[in-house]
Amino acid sequence: MKWTICIKNAGFEASLEARKLYNVEDDQKAQALGMIRVVDESGEGYLYPQEMFAPIVIQNSLEGQLLAA
Numbered sequence: 001m002k003w004t005i006c007i008k009n010a011g012f013e014a015s016l017e018a019r020k021l022y023n024v025e026d027d028q029k030a031q032a033l034g035m036i037r038v039v040d041e042s043g044e045g046y047l048y049p050q051e052m053f054a055p056i057v058i059q060n061s062l063e064g065q066l067l068a069a
Helices: 028-032 060-068
Strands: 002-006 020-023 035-039 045-048 053-056
Touching: 002 035, 020 053, 028 045
Parallel strands: none
Antiparallel strands: 002 020, 002 053, 020 035, 035 045
8 A cells, every 4th residue: 555644735724634644546647647646534535736745655564553543
């Protein structure tokens, strides 16, 4: 699973929390448009500009804990 962290949420304050981790869905079409599809608490994926996020790598043991939380 891919993870990202929100580094700015200007214009999307109601939808995104700065400094929060989000799961990323693989979406090649969105990437070609400079967008990223992140999954929120409801389990739905939404498109946002890529520059609002920074990719991160999480160790497998921590990833399991995050998914279980």
